[in-house]
Structures are given as structure tokens and as C-alpha cells.
Amino acid sequence: MDINQLAIQARQLFLDSRLEECKKYVDEIEFDENDFLSYKYAQIYKGLSFFELSQQQLGQQCFLDLISLCQQKNKNDSDELDIIIQILYQWQNFDEDQAKAKKHNQNLYNCCENYKQQHELNQNYNLFIYLFGVSVYNFIDYYPDKKHCSYLDNLIQCQEKIQQFNQESIILIGWMYDYLEKHEEARKWYKMLEQINPRYPGLANNIALTYESMNEKNLAEEYFLKAVEICPNNAVILTNLAQHYQNSDQYEKAIEYYEKSINSNPQFTGCFICYSKLLQDKQNIEKAREILLKGQQLNQKNTDILFYLVSLEVQESNYQKAQEYVDLAVEIDPNEGFIEYKFGSLLFDKNQYDLCETQFLRSLDKNLTPMLIGYANSKLAYSYFSQYKFLQAFKQLMQLGNLDIAFFEFQEELDGIGYILDEIQEISLQEKVDILNSYYGIIQTRYKQIQLSTQNTFFRCFLEYKQDLFCNTVSIIAYQKHLQSLLTYKSNYNHWDLFLA
Numbered sequence: 001m002d003i004n005q006l007a008i009q010a011r012q013l014f015l016d017s018r019l020e021e022c023k024k025y026v027d028e029i030e031f032d033e034n035d036f037l038s039y040k041y042a043q044i045y046k047g048l049s050f051f052e053l054s055q056q057q058l059g060q061q062c063f064l065d066l067i068s069l070c071q072q073k074n075k076n077d078s079d080e081l082d083i084i085i086q087i088l089y090q091w092q093n094f095d096e097d098q099a100k101a102k103k104h105n106q107n108l109y110n111c112c113e114n115y116k117q118q119h120e121l122n123q124n125y126n127l128f129i130y131l132f133g134v135s136v137y138n139f140i141d142y143y144p145d146k147k148h149c150s151y152l153d154n155l156i157q158c159q160e161k162i163q164q165f166n167q168e169s170i171i172l173i174g175w176m177y178d179y180l181e182k183h184e185e186a187r188k189w190y191k192m193l194e195q196i197n198p199r200y201p202g203l204a205n206n207i208a209l210t211y212e213s214m215n216e217k218n219l220a221e222e223y224f225l226k227a228v229e230i231c232p233n234n235a236v237i238l239t240n241l242a243q244h245y246q247n248s249d250q251y252e253k254a255i256e257y258y259e260k261s262i263n264s265n266p267q268f269t270g271c272f273i274c275y276s277k278l279l280q281d282k283q284n285i286e287k288a289r290e291i292l293l294k295g296q297q298l299n300q301k302n303t304d305i306l307f308y309l310v311s312l313e314v315q316e317s318n319y320q321k322a323q324e325y326v327d328l329a330v331e332i333d334p335n336e337g338f339i340e341y342k343f344g345s346l347l348f349d350k351n352q353y354d355l356c357e358t359q360f361l362r363s364l365d366k367n368l369t370p371m372l373i374g375y376a377n378s379k380l381a382y383s384y385f386s387q388y389k390f391l392q393a394f395k396q397l398m399q400l401g402n403l404d405i406a407f408f409e410f411q412e413e414l415d416g417i418g419y420i421l422d423e424i425q426e427i428s429l430q431e432k433v434d435i436l437n438s439y440y441g442i443i444q445t446r447y448k449q450i451q452l453s454t455q456n457t458f459f460r461c462f463l464e465y466k467q468d469l470f471c472n473t474v475s476i477i478a479y480q481k482h483l484q485s486l487l488t489y490k491s492n493y494n495h496w497d498l499f500l501a
Contacts, residue, residue: 337366418453
């Protein structure tokens with residue numbers, strides 16, 4: 001890549017943690033139609049500077065604008081810098097919102113594949129940039145699975161080959177190891193970068209968090225203080241230090257740094273949330289409520305603080321007030337079901353089954369992750385059961401069994417189905433049979449599991465029969481699809497006798 005000196009200077013300001021200077025410097029670089037590559041390069045470090053100053057919204061917007069501009073200028077083309085932009089955007093995305101990062105992840109993969117298809121046969125093709133992008137894609141795609149980590153080997157190989165992004169790749173490897181809870185490995189990579197550039201933005205904070213995870217409190221404090229010295233206006237770092245003091249029972253210092261964090265950047269909502277938790281732990285509920293309301297007033301489009309206001313009001317049994325905050329969150333993001341699910345879960349934990357039922361039903365009509373869909377269905381079924389709505393509980397459990405949800409164990413729910421079949425006389429035998437017959441999806445493959453969960457001889461035999469019928473049906477379908485055409489004789493009569501024998 002041929003990058004001009006102005007853009008290279010922007011990167012150097014970023015690497016020196018001169019972040020405010022970096023932003024202003026990039027803004028003064030005139031857009032050159034004939035050197036779009038250098039413009040993109042400089043904009044990357046402006047966007048990263050926003051993130052390192054805990055100005056997440058501005059950082060997000062900077063990267064989104066840059067990605068949009070690249071798509072307009074490049075049309076269907078992708079170059080190696082486009083991959084780097086997507087990687088760094090996804091890195092920041094994942095730190096802030098894993099679900100959002102997973103949704104955007106396909107864009108990173110598509111960018112990598114476009115680059116490969118367009119440049120693989122050219123002399124300037126950079127295999128290691130491609131592998132770098134695909135490795136980050138795989139990390140986000142697989143997470144939190146800690147078994148499939150071969151992408152780290154590729155990323156380590158890339159780090160040795162991509163000199164122009166060497167420091168970025170090193171901190172990214174350490175960051176991944178930290179997320180995978182391999183803190184010794186993370187520390188090794190962070191220390192490697194510290195030898196190259198001890199002022200790399202966020203590095204001292206990452207090292208401090210690693211030491212905190214390893215319960216090395218003194219070293220954690222030392223590096224948090226270094227991080228504050230390097231970047232005194234980063235609200236995330238100030239909040240992390242406050243949490244460190246909070247966890248060390250140094251409450252006055254914790255409050256001091258929470259206040260500093262709010263003053264440095266009132267748009268960082270995480271500080272208001274952590275600060276309110278400390279106050280709640282100290283039983284200062286009014287002050288905790290005051291801090292959250294202040295944060296909400298300053299960030300009126302943010303739903304995170306609303307959830308913690310809901311949590312606080314449920315804790316105080318102010319259910320109507322909690323509902324008002326839920327309704328406000330729904331106004332802000334009508335399609336997102338998370339806050340209604342969480343409100344339902346909080347009510348569920350307080351045995352308010354009649355109230356939580358409505359929240360779970362509403363959440364299931366909106367956007368939820370597959371795992372939360374499983375939990376919402378399960379808790380809704382238990383809510384019905386606890387209100388003696390046994391028929392609805394049974395249908396809900398069967399509905400949950402009909403969903404294909406990875407990592408959802410389903411054992412408690414299977415036991416619940418078995419219990420209803422064995423013990424609940426309020427549901428007639430005919431109703432139970434009709435409900436078992438009404439599901440033809442994945443639940444069919446669970447009949448054997450349900451059979452093991454019931455002691456009732458009738459249902460054991462019925463489920464065994466259904467399982468056999470299901471297997472035969474699958475066999476016939478397979479026969480029709482894959483074998484029948486091969487066994488057709490000259491007379492064009494199908495050889496069912498061969499199959500049925």
C-alpha cells in the first residue's frame with residue numbers, strides 16, 4: 001500500500017495516544033480524489049481515537065460513514081484497507097455489543113471474499129490481510145465456543161507478516177485471548193506490545209483488566225493508573241479504575257473516579273450503571289436512582305440505563321414504575337424484545353407469575369437471540385404451571401421442544417413434560433395425546449427423550465410407537481428421494497417390495 005506521509009502521521013499520533021491531536025489533524029487533511037487510500041487510512045485512526053476517548057457513538061458513526069463511502073467509491077471492489085476497516089469496526093462492535101457484532105459479521109466475511117476473488121491472481125494480493133480478516137470473523141462467529149480456536153494460529157501467523165498493522169494485530173490477539181479466558185496468553189501478547197510501544201492506546205487498561213482477572217490486584221492498580229496517566233479523559237478507563245477500587249472495598253476512591261468518569265464523558269452510560277450498583281450495594285437506593293435518572297436524562301435514546309432503572313424499581317417492588325421505564329424503552333426501540341424479556345425475568349424471580357407472563361409473550365413477538373427465545377419459552381411455561389394453567393404450560397413446553405436452539409439443554413423442560421404426562425390429571429388423556437400428536441417438527445426427534453422422562457406405561461408405549469412411526473416415515477422419504485429412481489425396472493413399477501422387506 002502506498003500511503004502518503006500525512007496519513008502516516010495521523011497513525012503516529014494515534015500510536016502515541018495523542019488522540020485529540022489525531023482527530024483534529026485528520027480533519028485538516030484535505031480529501032484527495034486521486035489518493036482515496038490515504039484518506040481511508042487517516043480516517044481509521046480518527047475513528048479509533050473516538051473509541052479510545054470513550055466517545056463510542058462518534059466512533060461508530062465515523063466507521064459507518066467510512067464504510068459507506070468506500071462502498072460508493074469502490075462499487076463492488078474491495079482492497080486490503082477495506083478489510084482492515086471492517087476488522088477494526090468489528091473489534092469495537094464486539095466490545096460494546098456482541099449481538100450487534102454477530103449481525104454485522106457477514107459483512108466482514110463478504111469483504112474478505114470479495115478481496116480474494118478480485119486480487120488472488122494479482123501480484124499485489126496480500127494473503128495475510130485476507131487471513132487476518134477471516135480469523136477475526138471466525139472468532140466472532142464461534143464465540144463463546146473455546147474449542148474451535150484454530151483461527152488464532154492464522155492470526156498469529158498474520159501478525160508476523162503484516163508490518164504496517166503489526167501493533168493493531170498484537171493487541172487484537174491479546175484481546176481475543178482475554179475473551180477466551182486465557183489470561184496468561186493474553187498477558188504475553190500485551191507485554192510484547194508494551195515492549196514495542198508502551199503508550200499504545202488502551203494497552204495499559206487491557207493489561208490492568210488481565211491482571212484483575214488473574215486476581216493480581218496490585219499490578220492491576222498500577223496499570224490502571226498508567227492508563228489514566230496516558231489517557232486521562234477516557235471514561236471507560238476511569239470507570240474500570242473505579243470498579244477496581246469498589247472491588248477492593250475502597251469506596252471513597254471508587255466514588256471519586258466514578259465522578260471523574262461522568263465529568264469526562266457523560267455520554268458513557270456504563271459509568272452511571274456501575275456507580276448505581278455501588279450505591280445499591282451500600283443501600284443508598286435514592287442516590288442510586290438519582291444517578292441513573294441523571295444518566296438517562298443525558299442519554300435519552302439509550303435503553304441500557306432504562307433496564308437498570310427497571311431492575312431497581314422491581315427490587316423495590318415498584319412494578320408500575322418499572323413498567324413505565326419498559327414502555328419508554330419500547331418507544332425508543334419498538335422491535336427489540338430484550339428489555340421486556342429482562343423485566344419478565346425480574347418479575348419471575350420475585351414469583352410475580354401473572355405479571356411476567358405478559359412480558360414474556362411480548363418479548364417473543366420481537367427480536368430476541370435464539371438462547372433468550374429458549375429461556376423466555378421455558379419461563380413462560382413455568383409461569384403458567386405456577387398459576388395452575390397446566391394445559392397452557394404443556395403446550396408451551398412442547399412449543400419450546402419444537403425449536404432448534406443450539407446450546408439449550410432442554411432437560412428440565414423434558415422433565416416438566418414427563419411430570420405433566422404422569423401427574424397432572426386436570427389435562428385429559430385425550431388432550432395430552434392430541435398435543436403430543438400436534439407437533440411434527442424437531443419435537444419428533446425428542447420423543448425418545450420424553451419417553452425417558454415419564455413413568456406412565458401408556459405414554460411410554462405411545463411415544464415408542466410414535467418414534468417408530470417417525471423413523472419409518474423418514475426412511476420412506478429417504479427412499480423416495482435417493483433410492484427409488486435407481487430401483488425402477490423396465491416396467492416402470494417401483495420396487496417397494498425390496499424396501500419393505
